[in-house]
Amino acid sequence: MALRNIVTVGDPILNKVCRKVTKFDERLATLIDDMIETMHDANGVGLAAPQVGVLRRVVVVDTGEEDVELVNPVVVDQSEEQQTGVEGCLSVPGKYGIVTRPERVTVRAQDRTGEWYEYEGEEIVARAFLHELDHLDGHIYTELAERMLTSEELDELLKKQAEEEDAK
Ligand code: NI
Numbered sequence: 044m045a046l047r048n049i050v051t052v053g054d055p056i057l058n059k060v061c062r063k064v065t066k067f068d069e070r071l072a073t074l075i076d077d078m079i080e081t082m083h084d085a086n087g088v089g090l091a092a093p094q095v096g097v098l099r100r101v102v103v104v105d106t107g108e109e110d111v112e113l114v115n116p117v118v119v120d121q122s123e124e125q126q127t128g129v130e131g132c133l134s135v136p137g138k139y140g141i142v143t144r145p146e147r148v149t150v151r152a153q154d155r156t157g158e159w160y161e162y163e164g165e166e167i168v169a170r171a172f173l174h175e176l177d178h179l180d181g182h183i184y185t186e187l188a189e190r191m192l193t194s195e196e197l198d199e200l201l202k203k204q205a206e207e208e209d210a211k
Contacts, residue, residue, distance in 0.1 A: 044076045046084055047095035051134050058181040061091075061098045064114050067157040071101070071114070075155050078103045079110050087133045089171040091178030094134050102152075102175040106168045116152035116176055119161065121145040126166065129192065129200065130174060130184045139200060140188030144173050 050056055064071060074097060082090040082103055092101040102113040124146040131139045148169040151161050164172050174184055185191070192200065 044073075044080045047077050047081045049081065049085060049090075049094055049133050050096055051136060052183065052185075054134075056093055056096055056098065057134055057178070057183060059093065059098055060181050061093055061100045061179045064099050064101060064153070067114075067153070067155060072155050074099075074101060075103060075112050075114075079105075079112075082110075082133075085133050088167065089175040090133065091175045093178055093181075100179045102172075102179065104164075104168065104171045104175060106164065106171075111162060112154055113150060113152035113162070113172070113175075114154065114157075116150050116172075116179075118148055118173070118176065119151045120149040121169075121173075122147040126170065127189075128167075128170065130170065130188070132174070132184055135183065135185060137197075138185075138191060139197060140185055140191045142170075142174075142184050142187050143189065144170050144187075148172050150176070 078090050089104040092099045100115045102116055104111045122145045125143050126146045127143040129139050130142040147165040149161055149163045150172050153159050
């Protein structure tokens with residue numbers, strides 16, 4: 044496994060629509076393993092392939108319990124109930140915004156072997172799934188954000204994150 048370089052806003056690759064995965068080979072397995080390692084290294088909750096410069100429909104999400112790999116994912120169900128909260132992106136370093144998304148979502152996807160499965164997520168997991176799936180169509184959360192956090196709110200958030208990190 045190896046860490047991959049995370050591309051940041053301004054790189055046109057982040058605005059492109061990714062192609063479906065058709066080959067479930069060793070190369071895909073390596074990409075997924077590298078994405079998981081890169082996500083953990085950057086303390087991220089999720090990562091999409093275009094963020095490491097690969098225009099394929101692949102996403103990884105750390106649900107807090109396990110690392111989920113979503114190949115060719117589609118949303119098959121989402122709750123009418125919404126959640127509003129803080130969102131950030133490894134490709135938009137140092138910034139956070141307020142985004143409203145469905146509270147629960149069901150995603151249908153393939154794993155690295157091509158096996159289809161469904162995964163239901165709520166709260167932060169639903170938010171991460173939807174955020175990462177948007178990346179596959181060239182969209183970044185800042186397009187959806189009601190507003191970005193002020194520098195005071197950002198300081199408060201970073202302080203809280205640092206405290207949580209210390210508590211681990
Ligand atoms: Ni992102």
